[in-house]
Amino acid sequence: MLSRIAESLFWIGRYVERADDTSRIVDAYLQHLLEDAWIDDDLALRSLLGVMGLEAGESQVTRFDVLSRLAYDQTSPSSCAGALASARENARRARDSLSSELWEALNSTWNALPQMIGTSTSHQFFSWVRERAAVVGGITDAATRRDETFQFFLLGRSIERADMTARLISTRAVAGPSAPDWTTLLRSCGAYEVFLRTYRGRDSDSLAAEFLLVDRLFPRSVLYALETAERCLARLDTSEVHHRSEADARRTLGRVRSDLEYQPLLALLHNLPEQMQRVQQGCSEASDAIRVKFFPSATDDEWIGGQL
Incomplete structure (x- = not known):
């Protein structure tokens, strides 16, 4: 497989998951603000932007600001609309490697974005985004041969999922009383009923945190996503000589996974913000190592979005 095609597949998985x-x-954050009138909106929304890796600035942060930057901005890969647009652009570049159904799912999602942004409420828009991501994921899982095409897509999705679940957990650890409670976070992942x-x-x-962090059977737990990414890398690396350098993606992900898997739960919860920062850093380092190993190129890669 050409490296540029593999890179497109990797980023389709990441952007759709993002x-x-x-x-x-x-x-989850906005619903929590509506339910609790005593929360300081500016403080809560600043913490949300910080968890998502964006600068809040000095002026007061409003819900409109958050929606503009994290939901509707089609030029930013950090927003829902921007991520879907970037996924479609990568799909266009890898068109010959995708099934017609998968291409149509991504293309029709991109075509519907302006209408959804202009006519729907924020909750309706977020529900639509989750539905479209589920359609793309379902088509990929059901109709993609388990070769390199699927492995690169799944690798990107798994790394992004581990990173974003860590960010979700960080909202509770960093924002404190202004953050959604654990029940709300579980519901946002579709995990509340299976958790019970x-x-x-x-x-x-503590049980909710344990479930989202280290449950071995729930696909959105951090541990499950890291293990899936490791398996993808093992299947993609068919060389007989394995270089175990510090920059190796499998080594990086394995180190992060082991730190979560074998650390006592109480110690993990006691240092939760630092632990989630390590997960995010590990995912970023692994992504860089994957780019160097599988997508070597001297050309400018701005088209993939750039932001991790």
Whole structure:
């Protein structure tokens, strides 16, 4: 497979997942602000922008500002609309490697963006984004051969999911009382009912954190996403000689996964912001290592969006 095609597939997976997870995080935050009138909106929204890696500036932050930057800005890969537009652009470049159904799903999503931005409420828009991401993911899972095409897509999706779930958990750790509670975070991941079944009705903050961090069977947990990314790298690396350098993506992800997997839960929860920062940093380093190994190019790569 050509490296530019592999790179496009990797970024399709990342961008679609980014749109999905960003919609979940922002929607959970805004719903929480509507439900609790005592929260300082400016403080809460500043913490949200900080968790998402954006500068808040000195002026007061409003819900309109957050929606403009994280939902509707089609020029920014950090927003839902921008991520979907970037996914479609990458799909256009890898058109010959995608099924017609997958291309149509991404292209029709891109075509519908202006109408959804102009006519829907924020909650309706976020629900639509999650629905379109589910359609793309379902088509990919059901109708893509488990060759390099699928592995690069899944690799990008898994790294982005680990990073974004860490950001979601960070909203609770960093923002404190102004952040959504653990039940809201579980619901935003579609995890509340399965969480209750897993723990047989027991409900506590520590159990919710444990579920989103290290559950081995829930696809949106950080541990599950990291393990999936490692498996993808193992299947893609078919060379007989394995270079175990510090910049190796499998080594980086394995180090982050082991730190989560074998650390006592109480110690993990005690340093939750630092731990989630390590996960995000590890995902960024692994992405850089993947780019160097699988997508070597001397050309300018601005078309992939640039932002991680």
